[in-house]
Structures are given as C-alpha cells and as structure tokens.
Amino acid sequence: MSSAITIQSVTKLYGKLKAVDAFSLEVGRGTIFGLLGPNGAGKTTLIKILTTLMRPTAGDAFVEGYSVLSEGKAVRSIIGVVPQQNNLDRYLTARENLILHARMHGMRPAEYNPRIDELLELIGLSSRQGDFPDIFSGGMQRRLVVARALVHDPRVLFLDEPTTGLDPQSRRAVWDYIHSLKEKMTIFLTTHYMDEADALCGRIVIMDQGRALVDGTSAELKERLAHAHVYEVEFKADADRYEEVLRRLSFVKSMERTGNNFRLSLSDEESLKPLMDSIGSADIKKICLREPSLEDVFIELTGKKVRE
Ligand SMILES: Nc1ncnc2c1ncn2[C@@H]1O[C@H](COP(=O)(O)OP(=O)(O)OP(=O)(O)O)[C@@H](O)[C@H]1O
Ligand SMILES: [Mg+2]
Structure with missing residues (x-):
C-alpha cells in the first residue's frame, strides 16, 4: 500500500448544509498535498474527519490504512495535527504543552526531552519555553502549535492553514521545515496563500462547496x-476614456481595472495587433503578457464573489 491517505466518498452534513459532498481522494506517501478553496469550501471539515475529531455522515477514510471510523485510536497515534485555531493549554508553559503532548503519546522523558529541545530551538522559542502561551504573540503561538504536532514524529501531518498570521520570516522558516520533513512523512495542508501552495505542494486540489474542482x-x-x-x-492617463474603448472591442473577453492598470483577457494571440491599433501607443506606460498564476486559476474556478 503506497497511499498514506484514502478518502472514500466522504459526505458531511451539518443539518441541511452539505459541507463535504461525496469527496474521494488518494494521497501517496511522501507527498506534500495542498487543499485549497474559498472560505467555507469544506477544508477544515475534511481535516476534522481525517483526524477523527468528527465523524462523516457517509463514507470512510483511511490514514496509513487505518479507518477513521473503526480504528480512530490507531489513526490518532500516527498523525500530527495543527488545527486552524490554536488550542494550546493556557495553564501550561510552552515546554509543558509539548511535554503533555509527548506523554499522551506514551513517550518517555529520555525520548521526548532532546526532541523538545530541538523543536524549541527550531521555532525560536528556546528562551521563552518557561512562559505561558497567553503572553505569546499570535505568530509565536502558531509556531508552538506546529512544534507540538511534531513531538511524537508523526507519519502523517495535517496542517490547517499553518502559516496564517505568521510574519514573512516565520512563514519561510515553517516552509523550510515542512520541506525538510517531506522524506519522512506525508503532509496534508490547507492554505489561502497561493505562493505557499506553489512553493511547497507537489500536488494541489482546489475544492469548493464540498467538492474537488481540479487536481x-x-x-x-x-x-x-x-x-x-x-x-x-x-496607461499614463485618460484611463476612463480607454475603458470605454476597450469595452467596445469584441476580442477583449474580460477586463479588470485597478486605477490606470487594466488586466485584459484576449480571445487569441492575433488580437494583440488590433488592440494596439485601437488604443494607439502614445499613452501606454506599460504593456506585458501575464503568465497565469495559481491565483488566476483559483479565481477562474471559484469565482470573484466574496464568500460569507
Ligand atoms: N460545526 C458546524 N456546524 C454547522 N456548520 C458548520 C460547522 N462547521 C462548519 N460548518 C459549515 O460548513 C461549511 C464548511 O466549513 P469549513 O470550516 O469546513 O470550511 P473551510 O474550507 O475550512 O473554510 P475557511 O477557509 O474559512 O477555513 C461552511 O459553510 C461552514 O459554515
Ligand atoms: Mg478552515
């Protein structure tokens, strides 16, 4: 068996709302898998099901071959979880949070102490290990939650928006670390950062309304x-006038305007010349071809409207 995660037609209903809709997926071992989707797409619900925090309404899922329905304990022993909301114990210090987690996984002090030292060093909190998480910044708490998920050396790591709220340095440090874990474990993450998915994930699924759209x-x-x-x-100026001109051109399939800047989608390459003929070159400050980004794909598939 080379699949670390198998999801078999999982559906989750909250009352009448179908948060996950007959979702199926296989993730191979050693993959960094990225699940993307707008707010409310069903990403966290799927992670909760995979990490046995919630039961599916229908279907089953397997982590390293263990069923989340009937072998929850085995699943929990081999996974690490970074939930969307930090859930540190505020009455325990940073180090005690990690120790509690290690003990819950049956680790002995000789085993967990060096591991915790190493992780605290990695997340830059060695000197703050005696402090309570309440007085940490949001980013420091997040880093501690990531470290906690790794204490027991999980085989599959679930990260629900691991870098939300982190500064650019910490994000990159977390990326580097996630990357370095790739050989040892399978990583399933969600993110709203397209650059993060681009930089880290060997495979990406974009989901919306409980279903996968692309893979x-x-x-x-x-x-x-x-x-x-x-x-x-x-344009250097006169953008209002050019907007009118552009609107009338049949080969301009869509356009988005930000100030004097227009993003135009043309029907084909041959349209560039007639475009230049129509607008003239005098007032153009810049014109360039844009390679599609992952964000373009995301917007194209999931639309422009903001989700509730
Ligand atoms: N406990 C719950 N009870 C009722 N509805 C819920 C519950 N949890 C989630 N939902 C609904 O299910 C849908 C999917 O939510 P979910 O949290 O899985 O989305 P998400 O993709 O993680 O979104 P985000 O990017 O905002 O974190 C949403 O419409 C949400 O309102
Ligand atoms: Mg979520």
Whole structure:
C-alpha cells in the first residue's frame, strides 16, 4: 500500500448544509498535498474527519490504512495535527504543552526531552519555553502549535492553514521545515496563500462547496489557463476614456481595472495587433503578457464573489 491517505466518498452534513459532498481522494506517501478553496469550501471539515475529531455522515477514510471510523485510536497515534485555531493549554508553559503532548503519546522523558529541545530551538522559542502561551504573540503561538504536532514524529501531518498570521520570516522558516520533513512523512495542508501552495505542494486540489474542482501539480493547474491570453496594460492617463474603448472591442473577453492598470483577457494571440491599433501607443506606460498564476486559476474556478 503506497497511499498514506484514502478518502472514500466522504459526505458531511451539518443539518441541511452539505459541507463535504461525496469527496474521494488518494494521497501517496511522501507527498506534500495542498487543499485549497474559498472560505467555507469544506477544508477544515475534511481535516476534522481525517483526524477523527468528527465523524462523516457517509463514507470512510483511511490514514496509513487505518479507518477513521473503526480504528480512530490507531489513526490518532500516527498523525500530527495543527488545527486552524490554536488550542494550546493556557495553564501550561510552552515546554509543558509539548511535554503533555509527548506523554499522551506514551513517550518517555529520555525520548521526548532532546526532541523538545530541538523543536524549541527550531521555532525560536528556546528562551521563552518557561512562559505561558497567553503572553505569546499570535505568530509565536502558531509556531508552538506546529512544534507540538511534531513531538511524537508523526507519519502523517495535517496542517490547517499553518502559516496564517505568521510574519514573512516565520512563514519561510515553517516552509523550510515542512520541506525538510517531506522524506519522512506525508503532509496534508490547507492554505489561502497561493505562493505557499506553489512553493511547497507537489500536488494541489482546489475544492469548493464540498467538492474537488481540479487536481494536479501547480504547473498542471496553470497549464489549464495557458490558453488564456492575459495582458496587463497600464496607461499614463485618460484611463476612463480607454475603458470605454476597450469595452467596445469584441476580442477583449474580460477586463479588470485597478486605477490606470487594466488586466485584459484576449480571445487569441492575433488580437494583440488590433488592440494596439485601437488604443494607439502614445499613452501606454506599460504593456506585458501575464503568465497565469495559481491565483488566476483559483479565481477562474471559484469565482470573484466574496464568500460569507
Ligand atoms: N460545526 C458546524 N456546524 C454547522 N456548520 C458548520 C460547522 N462547521 C462548519 N460548518 C459549515 O460548513 C461549511 C464548511 O466549513 P469549513 O470550516 O469546513 O470550511 P473551510 O474550507 O475550512 O473554510 P475557511 O477557509 O474559512 O477555513 C461552511 O459553510 C461552514 O459554515
Ligand atoms: Mg478552515
């Protein structure tokens, strides 16, 4: 068996709301897998089911072959979890939080103490290990939660938005660390940062309304939009007038305006010349072809409207 995670047609209903809708997935061992999707897509619900915090309404899922329905204890012993909301024990110091976790996993002091030293060093909290998490900044708490998930050397690590609220330095430190774990474990993460998914994940699924929309590597997902000829045009002035002109051109399939900057999607490459003919070149400050980004793919698939 080379699948670390198998999800078999999992559905989760909250009353009438279908948060996860007959979702199936296999994640191979050693993968860094990224689950993306707008607010409310069902990502956290799926992670809660995989980590046995919640039972599915229908279907089953397996972590390293253990069923989340019937072998929850075995599942919990081999996974590490970073939940979306920090859930540190505020009456225990940073180090005690890690020790409690180690003991709950049956580790002995000789085993866990050096491991905890190493993790505290890694997250830059060695000198603060005697402090209570309440007086930590949000980012420090987040780093401690990530460290806690790793104390018992899990085989599968679930990270629900691991770097939300972290400063750029800490994000990169967490990325580097996640990357270095790749050989040893399977990592299942959710994120709203497209650059994070791009940098880390060997495979990405974008989900919405409980269902998977696309599945592939970052390059494969971008390739889906490679047919879109997207140009960025910036005018020196008169943007209102140009907006009118652009609106009337039949080969401009869509446009987005930010100040004097327009993002135009043209029907094909041949449209560039007629575009230039229509707007003239005098007032153009900049024009460039835009390679589709993962964010473009995300917006294209999940729409522009803000979710509740
Ligand atoms: N305990 C609950 N009771 C009722 N509805 C819930 C519950 N938890 C989640 N939901 C609903 O289920 C849907 C999916 O929520 P979920 O938290 O899984 O989304 P998400 O993809 O993690 O979103 P976000 O990116 O905002 O974290 C949402 O519509 C949410 O309101
Ligand atoms: Mg969530």
